Every structure is written in structure tokens, then in C-alpha cells.
Amino acid sequence: METTPFVSIICTVFNKEPWLKKTIDSFLAQQTEFAYEIILVDDGSPDKCGLICDEYALRDKRVKVIHRPHGGVSSSRNSGLDIASGDFITFLDSDDWMHLETIEGYMKLFHEHPELDL
Numbered sequence: 001m002e003t004t005p006f007v008s009i010i011c012t013v014f015n016k017e018p019w020l021k022k023t024i025d026s027f028l029a030q031q032t033e034f035a036y037e038i039i040l041v042d043d044g045s046p047d048k049c050g051l052i053c054d055e056y057a058l059r060d061k062r063v064k065v066i067h068r069p070h071g072g073v074s075s076s077r078n079s080g081l082d083i084a085s086g087d088f089i090t091f092l093d094s095d096d097w098m099h100l101e102t103i104e105g106y107m108k109l110f111h112e113h114p115e116l117d118l
Contacts (some may be wrong), residue, residue: 007036008086012076016094017047026097032104038063039080044070
């Protein structure tokens, strides 16, 4: 590929403490040539999700955290979009995870089919 796009992964976080570490670890395990950032939006979660997000941000410079009052998934995603710097953006929730090479697969598909508008 001529240029290497940058990818933003925006993850809304609310009351999913039991799954959050698996989710974040799946993002960080991506085996890809493409640079990416992970934006964790703590939507006023009443459990320890905010602390978990902060711990990951301290350990990995690709992780950014936003703490905000609870407003729901749409407003949380919009908060992530406000600081996203990616050429491409994907959204996941804090109880989802990415299979290895997901980002790589996305980018190869876009390269092979530039007419796609997703």
C-alpha cells in the first residue's frame, strides 16, 4: 500500500468490568502493520472500569481515556470522535473483542475495494 492509514478504535465503557480487560487486551494484541489508537470512553461507569482504563493508558501510549458523566452510547461515541485522529474509525463496546488481524483485514479490504463507503 502506498500510505499506511491510521485507525482509531473507539470503545464505550459502562458497567462491563468483568469483560473490559479481555476487550482491551484483544485491541492491543492486533498483529498489524497499521498504526492505531484505542480511545476508551468511560461513560460514568459505577464500577472499576474507569480505573482499569487509566491503568491501560499508563502502560500503553496507544490508549487514550475520556471520563465523562453517563450519557449513553451515542454521546460516548461522539466524545471519542471528538479526539480521534484516525483515517479510519471503528466502534466496539466494552464487552466485545477483536480477533487477531481484524484491523489488517479491514485495511486490505479497503485497499482492494476503494469504492467501498462504509
